[in-house]
Amino acid sequence: MTTDTTEPAAREKDASPGAEQPQGATRSERLTSLAQQHGALVALLVMVLVASLSFDSFLTGDNLENMAVSSAFLAVVALGMTFVIITGGIDLSVGYVFALGGVLAAWGSQYGTLVALILPLAVCGLIGLVNGLLIARARLAPFIVTLAAMLLARGVLLSVTDEGSTTYLVDKDAFFARLGQEKLLGIGLPVWITVALFGLGALVLRRSRFGQYVYAVGGNEDAAALMGAPVARTKIAVYTLSGLCAGLAGALNAAWLMSGVTILGTGMELEAISAVVIGGTLLTGGFGFISGSLVGVLLLKVIQNVINQIGSLDSAYQQVVSGAFLALVVIAQTWLGRRRRML
Template sequence: MTVLKVRPPAVTPAARTEAGTNRGERLSALAQQHGALVALVLLAAVASLSFDSFATGDNIENMALSSAFLAIVALGMTFVIITGGIDLSVGSVFVLGGVLAAWGSRHGTLVALLLPLAGCGLIGLVNGVLIARTRMAPFIVTLASMLAARGVMLNITDEGATTYLVDKNSLFIRLGQDELLGIGIPVWITVVLFVAGAVVLRRTRFGQHVYAVGGNEDAAALMGAPVARTKIIVYTLSGLLAGLAGALNAAWLASGVTILGFGMELDAIAAVVIGGTLLTGGLGFISGSLVGVLLLKVIQNIINQVGSLDSAYQQVVSGGFLVLVVIAQTWLGRRQQVI
């Protein structure tokens, strides 16, 4: 009996090149999407070994709660940046939302929630209309609205001299201070919002339009995507989420503090970019923005744990992280183009 030996087909150089290309693309995509998560895990592990109080339940709970407000703002910023825009007004809108919520809490929980959402959502809507319909630069429009929101807040609070307090017996304050299963309500709200945001961005037609507008606005228009409407929605959403974060912060602090929010827009942008979203638009991850926020908060907590370092170092380290991430994103983008 004759046994025929069948040789496997030889792997051609072209096939090897294609396999290497696909592997390189996958590695680049994974590095861009999950690089911040790896950094977060490593940093948290080192901090846990270095500081006895870092991995305690109270410290983790405090970090999660303080991260919730910035995370909600960063969620709206993620949608904006994916479209290729920027929103510099969210810090001032955040403060305004807190002041409006504290003032409205005197008239009931419903007013305390609806007033900041209506006022801050209107600011976001105006931003979106001006940017989408007049084609004004997002930087200029949102810079103007940042100053306007800050001016409205100062007018309401008599140049910051008046701080509105939230009644400790009101139902509204429970949104910021109560816990569910040992976790603060603002943290649960943040988780729900991020899950909803991820579903909208990845599983809906609107999410596809967001990516298309950020990738190539002219091509998106040719494909029938409603470019102007998409921009208006994302800026309105950014204003709504900043106002909601401010309202929850007011419920947590039981007052509409007027000195918060300075530089918050920069922290939100840094968290989004660190999480893997391209500043040029067209690529971004909701989960990455949450990881970026947590990474910034862990850095801040480590500096607090050290004790001998000034809090300003947190900004220095955050800026350093941002520069490294942008350099990495640029390198990965060029590498993918070469591949």
């Protein structure tokens, strides 16, 4: 009994992004841990350096601003996904939940900013809550539950938009539109909102009891229950958070585009999962950190931007390169994880 309760606690400490290496750790152990945590950051810096030397327009203000704003919406979705994956789960519904949030925000903007924000958060948060209840209480597989939620969100989206034939517009003079159009210190408000959310998310994951529960559940669910961690409530909370993040990202995107575009969000769940995994979070759960997910998002966007800069390659190459890069990251993570256990 003692062994079961001690092992996940130790794993939780090792998994924490800010955790120090145990005293007596060998140089090989430290290097392996650093590679697992910061490999994506090194790849991002290399890509930025290569892109800046290869394309004169890459480091221009307009290009950097466009990358930052477009990254913000995916980053908010990836933030919620990070909590889910650290618990060992998955959320396939966020793409259509994102699109639904944008449509509801655009429709609600005619009744004021408060409705434009509360409506998508309430509906999308409810979808996440139902996902969490079915997964935690009914013990259904996250893959099946969130796949069903994806179809549900798509059905509601088509119903609200008359099978996609209706596009709701945001009045350019509405205060809600300012959330997507205004700038602070030359940087769009969606970027500042995203940075604030990631700072809050990192604080919660690293410094709060809830964050420790998230790591513990992902590390060893049975042992976490023996330690007294509220496993079911933790799972419900992370899926609700994922729904809220997707809905908020959709609302911010609607404010930026000044419309609720129904076709957006297709495949976003795969992009979010890719960004989280590329950032160093293990799909098996128990290990991950918020900053890594942000780096993963930026790396994907830089790759996409470089392909666009080349000009002779179509958008399909973005998916090919992103998929190949994700496969390499998963292989590297698996190898590094085995190496850590062997050391």
